[in-house]
Amino acid sequence: IQLTQSPSSLSASVGDRVTITCRASQGISSYLAWYQQKPGKAPKLLIYAASTLQSGVPSRFSGSGSGTDFTLTISSLQPEDFATYYCQQLNSYPRLTFGGGTKVEIK
Amino acid sequence: EVQLVESGGGLVQPGGSLRLSCAASGFTFSSYDMHWVRQATGKGLEWVSAIGTAGDTYYPGSVKGRFTISRENAKNSLYLQMNSLRAGDTAVYYCARAPSPYYYGMDVWGQGTTVTVSS
Numbered sequence: 523i524q525l526t527q528s529p530s531s532l533s534a535s536v537g538d539r540v541t542i543t544c545r546a547s548q549g550i551s552s553y554l555a556w557y558q559q560k561p562g563k564a565p566k567l568l569i570y571a572a573s574t575l576q577s578g579v580p581s582r583f584s585g586s587g588s589g590t591d592f593t594l595t596i597s598s599l600q601p602e603d604f605a606t607y608y609c610q611q612l613n614s615y616p617r618l619t620f621g622g623g624t625k626v627e628i629k
Numbered sequence: 630e631v632q633l634v635e636s637g638g639g640l641v642q643p644g645g646s647l648r649l650s651c652a653a654s655g656f657t658f659s660s661y662d663m664h665w666v667r668q669a670t671g672k673g674l675e676w677v678s679a680i681g682t683a684g685d686t687y688y689p690g691s692v693k694g695r696f697t698i699s700r701e702n703a704k705n706s707l708y709l710q711m712n713s714l715r716a717g718d719t720a721v722y723y724c725a726r727a728p729s730p731y732y733y734g735m736d737v738w739g740q741g742t743t744v745t746v747s748s
Contacts, residue, residue: 555734557674564723564738565666565674571732608674615731616662616679616687623673 523547523611527621533629540596542624544609549589553613556585556594559623560605568607569594596626604628631655631737633724638742645714645746651707651724651739659702662727664735665709667720667744677722678709692718714746 524547534540544554552572557565567576569585572592582597596603609621637649651663665677678698679687686698697710707724721743725735 553732555732557734559674564740565735566738567734567736570734576734576736610674610734612732612734616664616681616727617689618664618676618679620674620676 523550523614523619525609525611525619525621527607527609527624529624530622531625531627533627534599535629536599536601538599538629540599540603540626542594542607542609542626544587544592544594544621546590546592546611546613550611550613552588553611553615554585554587554592555610555612556583557608557610558603558605559608565608570612599626631726633726633737633739635722635724635739635742638722638744640745640747641714642748643715643746646710646712647714647744649709649711649722649724649742649744651709653705653707653726656726656737658700658705660729662729662731663698663700663707664725664727665698665707666723666725666735666738667718668723668741669717669720672720675720679727680707711744714744716746718744719746720744 526545554572556569559565573585606625634652664679680698695713721741724739726737
């Protein structure tokens with residue numbers, strides 16, 4: 523199962539609403555997770571089951587979608603949110619794949 | 630504190646071998662599936678292997694036959710034996726925990742250990 527993220531990078535300002543999309547090459551129900559990774563750090567789980575917020579993750583992050591099309595939204599971008607975001611499909615667990623990543627940069 | 634700590638990375642020549650370790654603490658290690666994920670410099674994340682609680686193992690085609698994942702529950706440890714290493718295996722290797730049910734994703738990650746394959 524291939525995952526295609528778009529855009530591959532974006533520039534945004536603090537306070538902006540940011541949307542990242544992830545498209546699967548075949549239906550994966552809601553078996554999708556989103557991760558945030560900062561430079562030199564391990565990925566951090568943000569959302570699982572497409573829309574469930576991981577404990578401790580701020581509510582400005584949200585996820586939606588099912589089947590082949592998914593979205594990660596940051597409602598009001600904060601300085602600490604500048605990072606790279608990855609989607610991951612778990613439909614074929616334990617054989618997993620990640621999207622190519624979306625780098626969110628400061629405008 | 631729930632923690633995963635990788636070790637064993639380093640510089641190895643093409644065709645060589647390396648064994649990575651991942652020490653788990655703060656949770657019941659034997660109750661979790663465990664994974665290895667790697668990331669080449671400036672690139673995305675790539676799933677490398679998985680081991681279930683019963684010891685069942687899984688690999689993508691890129692490493693199958695060369696890498697072996699194993700676990701030692703008595704020592705709360707996960708391993709990755711890497712043989713016939715290639716330049717393309719150069720990456721930071723992370724171990725990660727996968728809670729049940731599986732659609733929870735990978736909720737705990739180690740800090741990573743760097744493997745460099747070069748002559």
